[in-house]
Amino acid sequence: MDWAFEALYNKAKLYARRAHDEPMNSALMGFWMSLSLEILARAALAHVHPALLADPREPDNTHYAFGIIPKGVPKSIQAKAVFARCSVFIKDFTDKMSAHCLIMADRRNSELHSGAAAFENIDNSSWLPATYEVVEVLLRHVSRNFKDFLTADHAKFVENILKDRRDNLKREVQEKVAKAKKFYLNAPDDWKTEKAEAFAAKLDLYVKSSKLRRKWQCPSCDMTAAMAGEAIGRSPARIDPDEVTITREVRVLPNSFQCPYCRLSLNGFQEMKEAGLGAVYTVEEEEDPIEFFGIVPEEHVDVDKIVENYYRDEYDNE
The missing domain is CATH 1.20.120 (Four Helix Bundle (Hemerythrin (Met), subunit A))
Structure with missing residues (x-):
């Protein structure tokens, strides 16, 4: 084949x-x-x-x-x-x-x-x-x-290139983390207090806007920051008949980290990995039962009858 x-x-x-x-x-x-x-x-x-x-x-x-x-x-x-x-x-x-x-x-x-x-x-x-x-x-x-x-010779050449690339990336990430830590330590206490509430509110909105995002402790300032990633797999669907819900566990590969307090910004899985933030994490995803089971509502509901009853009720209430 x-x-x-x-x-x-x-x-x-x-x-x-x-x-x-x-x-x-x-x-x-x-x-x-x-x-x-x-x-x-x-x-x-x-x-x-x-x-x-x-x-x-x-x-x-x-x-x-x-x-x-x-x-x-x-x-x-x-x-x-x-x-x-x-x-x-x-x-x-x-x-x-x-x-x-x-x-x-x-x-x-x-x-x-x-x-x-x-x-x-x-x-x-x-x-x-x-x-x-x-x-x-x-x-x-x-x-x-x-x-x-x-070949053996070319393999050694490639391995050296990749090692140099990782060493450079590691150094760049360490410099980012150190710079962010210095910024936060030197920031005035009144600025930290003033910004804390606003940052917390923005962080909540950012994380809630996507299922693939979560809060995580910043490696520079130890404050709560935001992590995001890309879905790399989903578990089989779990159906809960009591709650009438269908959920899946989504495995997420981290590829972004943003801290509003110290301004640390990491982009891409490799940077996350070098900062010790590269572990795959999981989130819950809920599915629409109608889409999951391929249900066509019109096959189970008389839409014309519903419309007729609606207008009758509207007329009777006048």
């Missing part, structure tokens, strides 16, 4: 090695890596099950994923859907990574389908480290590593 994990993985590996045979700042380096990135993402989904690659608009596509040869050519999902599904099924694959993959895919499409030289004159520092981060997550998901995916 063309959607089998091993076939896709080996093709992604071939393109990645072609990329690394090119000069580091060449257009072909970027082009081959853009191809490798999408195919590796497809391999990662196939590692869960090839059905995740099937275009759901035609049943034959799903049948093919289960080994049934269709009459026509089986169609897989587009790149945008591939990366969106990776965000759901692959641990640590964030929305930010999905956005990076889409940028790479857009450049590739522009290269192939237009007169633009989409990979020319682009410094690899603007895309290569982020690409390696995505590849690392995908390889971990399929129990492989850079040594297998590239």
Whole structure:
């Protein structure tokens, strides 16, 4: 099967090695890596099950994923859907990574389908480290590593780049936390007292505006701040017949932290992780029973009768 994990993985590996045979700042380096990135993402989904690659608009596509040869050519999902599904099924694959993959895919499409030289004159520092981060997550998901995916020499090169990137990020986050702590410690006590009530009210509004947000202690000033994240999975629905409610547990990957007191601002999962705030948390989500069960109210209620009774009551009350 063309959607089998091993076939896709080996093709992604071939393109990645072609990329690394090119000069580091060449257009072909970027082009081959853009191809490798999408195919590796497809391999990662196939590692869960090839059905995740099937275009759901035609049943034959799903049948093919289960080994049934269709009459026509089986169609897989587009790149945008591939990366969106990776965000759901692959641990640590964030929305930010999905956005990076889409940028790479857009450049590739522009290269192939237009007169633009989409990979020319682009410094690899603007895309290569982020690409390696995505590849690392995908390889971990399929129990492989850079040594297998590239070569031993290239693997060492990649690991050094990622280490430098993490060291720099760690230093930047430490500097952010220290700067915010200094600001709060030096702020006048009367300012802290004056702003406390207003900040608390704004914090309540911010957290209540989304189920994926919560209050959390700030690592700089120890005050209550706001954390937000992206949904990475949902539990099976729990139905409570007594309360007539349907709820799910939503797993949230933190990607934002804002403290109004010391002005600490963290953006992205990696920054959150370096600040010790990267643990996945859960929130409760309530579903509408009508939508969950696919109930069509008109099939159970005589709308015309309700309208007729309404106007009759209005007339009788005059």
